[in-house]
Amino acid sequence: MQQPGLYLHVPFCRSKCPYCDFYSLANTSLIPDWLEALVSEMALYKGRFGTFDSLYMGGGTPSFLPDFGLETLMHQVQDHFVFVPETEISIEANPKDLTPERVSRLKSLGFNRISVGVQSFDNGELSFLGRQHNARDAMDAVSRVRDAGFANVGMDLIYGLPGQDMAGWFHTLETALSFTPEHLSCYQLTIENGTVFSRMKKKGNLTPIGEDLEEAFFLRTSAFLADRGYLHYEISNFARGREHVCRHNRKYWDHTPYLGLGPSAHSFEDGWRWWNVRSIREYCGALKSGNRPVEGEEALSRAQMHLESVALGLRTREGFAHAEIHDPTARKRLEELEAAGFLLREGTRVVPTMKGFLVAEHLPLYLCGDGQP
Amino acid sequence: MENIRNFSIIAHIDHGKSTLADRFIQKTGLVDERKFRDQILDNMDIERERGITIKSQAVTLPYRNKDGVAFELNLIDTPGHVDFSYEVSRALASCEGVLLLIDASQGVEAQTVANLYAAMEHDLEIIPVINKIDLPSADIERVKEEIEVDLGLDSDQALLCSAKEGTGIQEVLDAVTKHIPPPGGSAGGPLKALIFDAHYDPFRGTIVSCRVFSGSLASGDTIRLMSNNAAYRVEEVGIFRLAREPRKRLSAGEVGYIISGIKTVSDVRVGDTVTLDSDPAPEPLPGFKEVKPVVFSSIYPISSEDYHSLSEALEKYKLNDAALVYQKDSSVALGVGFRCGFLGLLHLEIVQERLEREFGQSLIMTVPTVRYRFVLTNGQTVSVDNPIDYPEPVTIDKALEPYIRASIMIPERYMGMVMDLCLERRGVNSRFTYPTPGRIEIQFDMPLAEVIYDFYDKLKTVTQGYGSFDYDLLDYRESDLVRMDILVNGEKVDALSQIVFREKARARALQACERLREEIPRHMFKIAVQGAIGGNIIARKTISPFRKDVTAKCYGGDITRKRKLLEKQKKGKKRMKMIGSVSIPQSAFVAVLKSESK
Numbered sequence A: 001m002q003q004p005g006l007y008l009h010v011p012f013c014r015s016k017c018p019y020c021d022f023y024s025l026a027n028t029s030l031i032p033d034w035l036e037a038l039v040s041e042m043a044l045y046k047g048r049f050g051t052f053d054s055l056y057m058g059g060g061t062p063s064f065l066p067d068f069g070l071e072t073l074m075h076q077v078q079d080h081f082v083f084v085p086e087t088e089i090s091i092e093a094n095p096k097d098l099t100p101e102r103v104s105r106l107k108s109l110g111f112n113r114i115s116v117g118v119q120s121f122d123n124g125e126l127s128f129l130g131r132q133h134n135a136r137d138a139m140d141a142v143s144r145v146r147d148a149g150f151a152n153v154g155m156d157l158i159y160g161l162p163g164q165d166m167a168g169w170f171h172t173l174e175t176a177l178s179f180t181p182e183h184l185s186c187y188q189l190t191i192e193n194g195t196v197f198s199r200m201k202k203k204g205n206l207t208p209i210g211e212d213l214e215e216a217f218f219l220r221t222s223a224f225l226a227d228r229g230y231l232h233y234e235i236s237n238f239a240r241g242r243e244h245v246c247r248h249n250r251k252y253w254d255h256t257p258y259l260g261l262g263p264s265a266h267s268f269e270d271g272w273r274w275w276n277v278r279s280i281r282e283y284c285g286a287l288k289s290g291n292r293p294v295e296g297e298e299a300l301s302r303a304q305m306h307l308e309s310v311a312l313g314l315r316t317r318e319g320f321a322h323a324e325i326h327d328p329t330a331r332k333r334l335e336e337l338e339a340a341g342f343l344l345r346e347g348t349r350v351v352p353t354m355k356g357f358l359v360a361e362h363l364p365l366y367l368c369g370d371g372q373p
Numbered sequence B: 001m002e003n004i005r006n007f008s009i010i011a012h013i014d015h016g017k018s019t020l021a022d023r024f025i026q027k028t029g030l031v032d033e034r035k036f037r038d039q040i041l042d043n044m045d046i047e048r049e050r051g052i053t054i055k056s057q058a059v060t061l062p063y064r065n066k067d068g069v070a071f072e073l074n075l076i077d078t079p080g081h082v083d084f085s086y087e088v089s090r091a092l093a094s095c096e097g098v099l100l101l102i103d104a105s106q107g108v109e110a111q112t113v114a115n116l117y118a119a120m121e122h123d124l125e126i127i128p129v130i131n132k133i134d135l136p137s138a139d140i141e142r143v144k145e146e147i148e149v150d151l152g153l154d155s156d157q158a159l160l161c162s163a164k165e166g167t168g169i170q171e172v173l174d175a176v177t178k179h180i181p182p183p184g185g186s187a188g189g190p191l192k193a194l195i196f197d198a199h200y201d202p203f204r205g206t207i208v209s210c211r212v213f214s215g216s217l218a219s220g221d222t223i224r225l226m227s228n229n230a231a232y233r234v235e236e237v238g239i240f241r242l243a244r245e246p247r248k249r250l251s252a253g254e255v256g257y258i259i260s261g262i263k264t265v266s267d268v269r270v271g272d273t274v275t276l277d278s279d280p281a282p283e284p285l286p287g288f289k290e291v292k293p294v295v296f297s298s299i300y301p302i303s304s305e306d307y308h309s310l311s312e313a314l315e316k317y318k319l320n321d322a323a324l325v326y327q328k329d330s331s332v333a334l335g336v337g338f339r340c341g342f343l344g345l346l347h348l349e350i351v352q353e354r355l356e357r358e359f360g361q362s363l364i365m366t367v368p369t370v371r372y373r374f375v376l377t378n379g380q381t382v383s384v385d386n387p388i389d390y391p392e393p394v395t396i397d398k399a400l401e402p403y404i405r406a407s408i409m410i411p412e413r414y415m416g417m418v419m420d421l422c423l424e425r426r427g428v429n430s431r432f433t434y435p436t437p438g439r440i441e442i443q444f445d446m447p448l449a450e451v452i453y454d455f456y457d458k459l460k461t462v463t464q465g466y467g468s469f470d471y472d473l474l475d476y477r478e479s480d481l482v483r484m485d486i487l488v489n490g491e492k493v494d495a496l497s498q499i500v501f502r503e504k505a506r507a508r509a510l511q512a513c514e515r516l517r518e519e520i521p522r523h524m525f526k527i528a529v530q531g532a533i534g535g536n537i538i539a540r541k542t543i544s545p546f547r548k549d550v551t552a553k554c555y556g557g558d559i560t561r562k563r564k565l566l567e568k569q570k571k572g573k574k575r576m577k578m579i580g581s582v583s584i585p586q587s588a589f590v591a592v593l594k595s596e597s598k
Helices: A028-045 A067-080 A100-109 A123-128 A135-147 A166-177 A196-203 A211-227 A247-253 A280-288 A302-313 A328-339 A354-358 A363-367 B017-027 B045-050 B082-093 B110-121 B140-149 B169-179 B304-318 B345-357 B412-424 B455-462 B502-519 B556-574
Strands: A005-010 A051-059 A082-093 A113-119 A153-159 A183-188 A231-234 A237-239 A258-261 A266-269 A272-276 A294-299 A343-346 A349-352 B004-011 B058-064 B070-076 B097-103 B125-131 B192-201 B205-214 B216-218 B222-225 B230-233 B236-240 B244-247 B249-251 B255-259 B273-276 B295-301 B325-331 B335-342 B363-365 B372-376 B381-384 B396-411 B428-433 B439-447 B468-479 B481-488 B498-501 B527-533 B536-543 B576-579 B582-585
Touching: A005 A067, A005 A247, A028 A067, A028 A258, A028 A280, A051 A247, A067 A100, A082 A247, A100 A135, A113 A135, A113 A183, A123 A135, A135 A153, A153 A166, A166 A211, A183 A211, A211 A231, A211 A354, A247 A258, A247 A302, A258 A272, A258 B556, A266 B556, A272 B556, A302 A363, A302 B556, A328 A343, A328 A363, A349 A354, A363 B556, B004 B017, B004 B110, B004 B169, B017 B058, B017 B070, B017 B097, B017 B169, B058 B236, B058 B255, B070 B169, B082 B110, B082 B192, B082 B345, B097 B110, B097 B140, B097 B169, B110 B125, B110 B396, B110 B468, B125 B140, B125 B169, B205 B249, B236 B249, B295 B304, B295 B325, B295 B345, B304 B335, B304 B345, B335 B345, B345 B363, B396 B412, B412 B439, B412 B455, B439 B468, B455 B468, B481 B502, B498 B502, B502 B527, B502 B536, B502 B582, B556 B576
Parallel strands: A005 A051, A005 A258, A051 A082, A082 A113, A113 A153, A153 A183, B004 B070, B004 B097, B097 B125
Antiparallel strands: A183 A237, A231 A237, A258 A266, A266 A272, A272 A294, A343 A349, B058 B070, B192 B205, B192 B273, B205 B255, B216 B249, B222 B230, B222 B273, B236 B244, B236 B255, B295 B335, B295 B363, B325 B335, B372 B381, B372 B396, B396 B439, B396 B468, B428 B439, B481 B498, B481 B527, B527 B536, B576 B582
16 A cells, blocks of 8 residues: 555635635635644644655645745644655645745745646736736746756646637647646646636636537647657646656545545545535634534445546556456456557556547446446 | 216316316315315326326215205316326216316317317216406406307306406306206116226225216125126225215215225226126116227336336236236347337326336336237238237238327318328328317328327427317228338347338438437447338438547545546436447437427
């Protein structure tokens, strides 16, 4: 079993982006209470989960936290948990927050991986996405991170925006590559329920680009980045070599244990999954009165573990173990899917092809039946 | 007997029949307000939802008129669909009069006329009642004129009421006592009681609803059913309140029930005459007819391991539905199931819905068909009501299909469109009569196969709801028939085969392929849907694959939600049938007959 990962959820943002359905608030007055609660939550798990080899600070916008907040968190985390020496310590950051002072502070606090929320290098697209920064800000931020000596830099990009053409997207990609980032997350725009974009779509003010273009964007992105030496290791994630695969995020996809702290964070260990309440107030309230801030939990049955192993595996280049499929009907379907070019056998693993990646959410329905898919 | 009145309410759909019945029940104090449930007579969910009455029921209302005279009013409810026209005729035969209910804003409509004719055939007293007078759009004068002109009734007799508001109810009940004659017949003669309904009670067995025309019966008597001479000992007789209310005796003129240890409703025939074993009537009441199924379809469980559960459900369901017949059937595509015979399409849909809703079954029903006859080259004649049994083409000497006489009544202005529809459905030998000015009755000889699916819907569409339709079976006539098969990705799906008129085979095949293209969800691969006769492909449609469904993000907080979605989709898939690697939804098996998309 691999070593567990620790996730800290920072539920604050300078402003809410119209496409994002992660839980966050623009209200900073709750930061002190949240910090205190988070430290109490750490105490609940002290000594559990063994030795971590990754720490991931996500959100929200962790870089939005004031210095004292980041310092408190880093110190408390080390007081409560044990880490291997070479732990991957990541933080998500907004270009606007990455001032020279902040970048060096992050370095001195021990962060060794920064994921910059660039989203696009096109000012029109950035404003459509409701971002506070422009392309210049993004380029400056990435340069500063590089100059500060960060050896593991990633960028988050969004593509497939309404009206975007291939040339526009490749301009953003090329600009990103000019910094030779170790990691790229390229997210095709998804209209999530409850977001501003979803309301715009319902009113007819936002038209998704459609299946044909989605497919084309996806395939060309993959081919282009492969050509530049990037490993397409998950649907939306690319690494400049195997060693730059995000160690923390991988744990979500292969049932490695992870502990998530903070409002709405999910945790998983030995077939159990539990998740915290979303509301910051409820989260703080629970911990103040000495309770676990857990909203729900589930024990996964064998069938559910199997379904998840296949479904999550299909989102990655690792695929799933061939041994997962033993039912004769499912074996037959597996062969059909291999013959049809959706899947490939690689030793003991079954891995998705590009064609398979595209329908990764549908493939498990064929493979994980109860006799009948 | 002077103070008994037997009557029925007849109306076009939605003109307020059930609401008026409910008012009667309230007004006569049969039920207190608290217990009152809307539309008490229609006690099945399906009836409630569709707003139609499927099975007839009766209720005896105690009523004191304005002069203080006590009456027993027997309200006999009638089903409102052409599939059950025989049941309607038996319910009407049990009455002396009817309330012809007309919506004050809609006026006289197709079913109003058809119902009026049915009532006239039974020589019943007809009281026109204009309902919904509370509506802002009510136009009483116009409706009165229609009653005079279109129906040929005396509009001065028409009563005004609002069943919804409860106004005019007393006047309607008084008119029932005043204008509808008391029942005739003598309590002294040999027993003759007409069975107009039967239903099953899990504790008491079959409850027979009947109208006594002469003589009387009491518990302890031995009765005989005159159609099959079966004898039973009477355990209990009584009348219908909201629940059954036992009585010592049922006598001439009365409406009530008999419990006599009859196990299933299939042992009694609606329209049969009940008499006494000790003093039998010399001949039965007129009008008995054995109702035979005319539409056939197979029922399969979606998951083959549910066969036994389906078998039990059918057995239980059958206790309450004498008209359904079934036997074991099997298909290469769908496994083991049952071949069923129905009175018509509505009957089929009711059976399907009740098996699914009340008995929790997940079903696939195959394309409904009629019963064909084939004379083979060896001189033998075979009946075929399942396309699987279609004989080898080279052995067929002559093919025959059942014909009906369709009677369609419409306002004159729709004549052109209705003629076109009937001719398109291979109608021949047309005749016209003009029952009232502005109305026309069209009769056609037509293959039954052409009307079983959507003819009635089509008729209603082209006549904007004004067309009424009724039919009688005529005979078998020579025809040119072929079996049209459907192939999904090259694999023949036997449950989708149809026997069709050769000239229409190509059009039917295209239609079936188009419907399947709409019904079968996109898969990851291309699906070819083809229609074929023998080895010849005569139609083809393609279902293009979906190419991308993957969403961008899947981190810690997304996994449970995504898995739950997959589990839900898997459940949905279980309700589909796998043909090769193609999942076909249950709706597809009947949709192939539809001429238009939903």
